[in-house]
Amino acid sequence: MPHPLTDALGAALADADTGALRRATARLVEVYRSGAPPSTQVLADPVAAMAYAAYRMPATHAALTRALGEAGGLGALAGIRSLLDVGGGTGAALWAVAEAVPELERATVLDGSADALALGRRLAGYGPPVVAAAGWAPVELATRPTLPAADLAVVSYVLGELAEERRADIVDAVADAAGRVLVVEPGTPRGFAAVLAARDRLAAAGWHLVAPCPQPGPCPVAARSGDWCHFTARLERSALHRRLKGGALGHEDEKFSYVLASREPLPHSDARVLRHPGFRKGMVTLELCRSDGSAGPQIVTKRDREAYRRARDVDWGDAWGEPGGPDAAHPR
Incomplete structure (x- = not known):
């Protein structure tokens, strides 16, 4: 019987050293809150990968689920049979897309961390058939990669970890590989700036904006001083999540920015x-x-x-x- 993601995390991390995970989580929090692109691989060992999965994977999954839900409400997920998750880490996007697109037939997760890929593959074994059968492969994002073709490419919580001069290369690479592209970043001014740059690059290349933008011209929110476009997704914290983050509340709200674009015209909102x-x-x-x-x-x-x-x-x-x-x- 396939498990939901929270159960899969609990099963895969049941024997992990909680103290080691808590220390690794604290280091990850420090890295991500700094706002600067990491100069070295963040998920450089199995403990860091497990801490990331427990600390960030539920929130990433929640943000992607919300964005995909908006796309599905517009009918913009029809016809998707294959997924390419670029910089997918332990596979949060894989789980979210598999839930949002029951017709998904195949998926590939690419990442630069061998430890993240190994843990993601282990977690996937608890998931539905398309998740369990996903391919997992290394990718180097420091230069423009050549990517396999897919109906949908997801780049989630990746661009903000790259130097600015590398981000356009990744956007161009996924645009070459897929018919639809979903970019998701933290709902901060910096995360929004990365999404906005991807949005504008895709629109300039003739792609059609599906969500959240109702038009392809200059973003009116970006023109307002001190404002940025972001949304929120609420997620329930598991017992492990609460232990690692030290939170008292049973839930948290993940703020995120995103853009979904398509090579071909698709419905969008007014x-x-x-x-x-x-x-x-x-x-x-x-x-x-x-x-x-x-x-x-x-x-x-x-x-x-x-x-x-x-x-x-x-x-x-x-x-x-x-x-x-x-x-x-x-x-x-």
């Missing part, structure tokens, strides 16, 4: 909700990024009963309006 909606009696205020290239508030009142009903049900990160193709109408 607009995207950028913040938690504001609720007052008989009125909902939505902060929207719109298909006309603008971003700002839209007030929905009870006078428009259908719009008001929908506005009360949307949340930060949701699409707003009807999905459409490249000529989708502007919000009404």
Whole structure:
């Protein structure tokens, strides 16, 4: 019987030294919070790989699941049969895509850490057939790699760990290999900057933006001083997760930025909700990024009963309006 990811982590790490994992987690936290691209391989030994899997894999999986859910709601995951997870570490994207795309037939995870690949392969043995059968191979991301073809390429929590001059090479490499590309980074100004650069590069190459952006022109959020486009995914913390992170809460919110682009036109939303909606009696205020290239508030009142009903049900990160193709109408 296949296991969900949390159970797989518990089973694979059941005999690990908790003290060693806690120390390795503290080192990883220090590296990632520094904001600087690591100068050496972060997951350089089996303990570091296990600490990463326990500490970061659930949050990465949650962010990817949210982004893929938005794509699936637009019908943008149809036809995907193969996955390429570039810089995939222990395989969080593999698990998320396998859950979001039941039709997935084959997957390959590429990473520069042999220890991460070994642990990811072991974890995959607890997963559904397509996860268990995935290929795991080393890749060198310091130069532009030649990648195998796939329907969907995922680059998650990778670009921010590379020097800026290397990021464009990776975006170009996955664009050459796949028909759809999903880039995910931490929901920080630095993470958003990496996603924005990938977004703009793909759009300039003629790719079609699917989510979260409703239009391919300049990002209106980036033009606002001190602002950046990001979303959030809530995940439940396992007992192991709480022990390693020292957290008292049973959940945490993972903030992330992302872009999904396609070589061919696909449905996209009229607009995207950028913040938690504001609720007052008989009125909902939505902060929207719109298909006309603008971003700002839209007030929905009870006078428009259908719009008001929908506005009360949307949340930060949701699409707003009807999905459409490249000529989708502007919000009404």
